[in-house]
Amino acid sequence: MDRTALRDELLAEARARGFSGAGIASVRPFRRIRARALAAIAEGRMATMTWYSPERVEASTDLSRRHPWARSLLALAWPYPPASVPGAPAPPAAPGRPRGRFAAYACLTGPGGGAVDYHDHLAAACDGLVEWLRERAGPVRAHRFVDHGWAIDRAVAERAGLGFAGKNACLLTREAGSYVLLAEVLLSLPLPSSAPSRRGCGNCHACLPACPTGAITAPGVIDSRRCISYLTIEHRGAIPVEMRPLIGTWAFGCDLCQEACPVNSRLAPGGLDPGGPGTAGGPVPHPDLVDCLELDEEEFRRRFRRTAVWRTGRAGLARNAAIALGNAGDRGALPPLRRAADGDPDPVVREAAAWAITRLESV
Numbered sequence: 061m062d063r064t065a066l067r068d069e070l071l072a073e074a075r076a077r078g079f080s081g082a083g084i085a086s087v088r089p090f091r092r093i094r095a096r097a098l099a100a101i102a103e104g105r106m107a108t109m110t111w112y113s114p115e116r117v118e119a120s121t122d123l124s125r126r127h128p129w130a131r132s133l134l135a136l137a138w139p140y141p142p143a144s145v146p147g148a149p150a151p152p153a154a155p156g157r158p159r160g161r162f163a164a165y166a167c168l169t170g171p172g173g174g175a176v177d178y179h180d181h182l183a184a185a186c187d188g189l190v191e192w193l194r195e196r197a198g199p200v201r202a203h204r205f206v207d208h209g210w211a212i213d214r215a216v217a218e219r220a221g222l223g224f225a226g227k228n229a230c231l232l233t234r235e236a237g238s239y240v241l242l243a244e245v246l247l248s249l250p251l252p253s254s255a256p257s258r259r260g261c262g263n264c265h266a267c268l269p270a271c272p273t274g275a276i277t278a279p280g281v282i283d284s285r286r287c288i289s290y291l292t293i294e295h296r297g298a299i300p301v302e303m304r305p306l307i308g309t310w311a312f313g314c315d316l317c318q319e320a321c322p323v324n325s326r327l328a329p330g331g332l333d334p335g336g337p338g339t340a341g342g343p344v345p346h347p348d349l350v351d352c353l354e355l356d357e358e359e360f361r362r363r364f365r366r367t368a369v370w371r372t373g374r375a376g377l378a379r380n381a382a383i384a385l386g387n388a389g390d391r392g393a394l395p396p397l398r399r400a401a402d403g404d405p406d407p408v409v410r411e412a413a414a415w416a417i418t419r420l421e422s423v
């Protein structure tokens with residue numbers, strides 16, 4: 061079969077299976093992003109994420125080192141709805157039970173409506189697509205990357221024409237803006253490359269002032285040490301005191317630089333249903349912060365084991381909730397904070413709760 065026709069059929073099949081974007085990139089090294097990623101590590105912008113090592117960057121930016129059989133790269137984007145629409149009022153909260161925020165990607169639901177971890181969800185979708193390709197094209201060797209794989213997902217997607225790199229560093233796609241999760245599959249089959257996107261941010265710079273912590277230090281450059289997403293998901297131990305008031309009520313991740321983006325608001329007129337504040341069925345966009353503070357290990361596992369929130373751990377979520385409660389300004393949250401400051405098994409949570417109490421008592 062003609063390779064261009066096969067590529068086009070494969071990309072159409074990806075869309076039919078729920079991916080919002082699909083494209084083919086060459087496997088040649090990613091030299092520009094290699095230099096940027098190494099600089100991010102050398103300048104400390106990757107904070108304590110030591111797993112993001114120079115060795116990983118070298119392998120991620122020259123995929124043929126570990127996979128010499130690879131002849132093309134299939135890049136894929138999976139869409140998800142934003143958690144809220146800019147300007148929309150926050151959902152009501154009961155006195156003493158302020159609501160916080162979870163990043164929209166953590167609230168991803170599967171076909172049955174239940175919460176899912178996007179890694180599992182995307183991996184299954186990629187595998188299904190590779191099976192389809194094998195049925196069409198015969199034996200094809202494949203290796204997939206989903207987020208924690210050794211590939212730089214945004215750079216691959218950009219080269220495959222899925223979209224362009226925004227000043228908030230996110231990959232902005234035509235179909236779903238930046239509200240996409242990325243994955244890619246190395247193939248032993250040579251397929252012709254897709255055309256890169258010719259769009260860009262132009263004169264817009266709305267995301268830079270929208271970041272409350274100044275984490276976007278230059279267009280396309282994120283200092284993780286200041287990024288709420290890093291602080292609430294990846295950072296272990298106490299969150300630096302000077303950053304705490306800037307985190308607002310985010311309890312897991314942050315979407316502010318995406319919510320400010322006109323490309324997203326043009327494409328996504330509706331947000332996720334805010335639903336109730338309870339997390340009994342898994343992550344929700346506006347969770348009850350006292351609930352997040354008080355979960356024990358068993359309940360945390362039951363609610364979040366197969367979701368993105370699992371990464372932060374019970375103590376990480378409770379630490380974040382304590383800080384968010386301090387920032388929410390509702391003194392009705394003082395009793396649960398006092399209980400956590402005295403009795404939480406984790407010293408980091410106890411200290412965060414004590415900080416929140418001091419902050420609320422000074423309101």
Ligand code: B12
Nearest residue numbers: 163207212213214215225230231241242280282289313314
């Ligand atoms: C480490 C990491 C983080 C770190 C560091 C973020 C960062 N920007 O480097 C932290 C924990 C802070 C983080 C946060 C988030 N992350 Co993250 N993260 C990663 C990870 C594992 C590696 C990223 C990386 O290599 N960074 C190093 C830099 C050099 O690479 P980059 O940012 O990817 O590169 C782009 C920009 O630098 C930009 N760029 C480079 N130069 C220039 C110059 C100009 C002028 C411009 C305009 C742009 C530009 O172009 C590059 C290619 O597109 C990837 C998964 C993966 N394996 O790739 C997910 C990934 C990037 N994260 C993702 C998501 C969803 C997020 C959050 C939105 C989660 C949230 N809601 O809380 C935030 C967004 C923060 C932000 N504005 O970037 C998605 C991004 C999807 C998308 N549409 O872009 C990814 C791809 C995971 C996935 N598989 O879907 N993340």
Ligand code: SF4
Nearest residue numbers: 271287288314316317
């Ligand atoms: S995710 Fe939040 S803190 Fe991080 S760069 Fe975007 S707006 Fe700033």
Ligand code: SF4
Nearest residue numbers: 226227261264267321
């Ligand atoms: S807000 Fe503007 S500058 Fe920032 S990513 Fe969106 S289009 Fe680009």
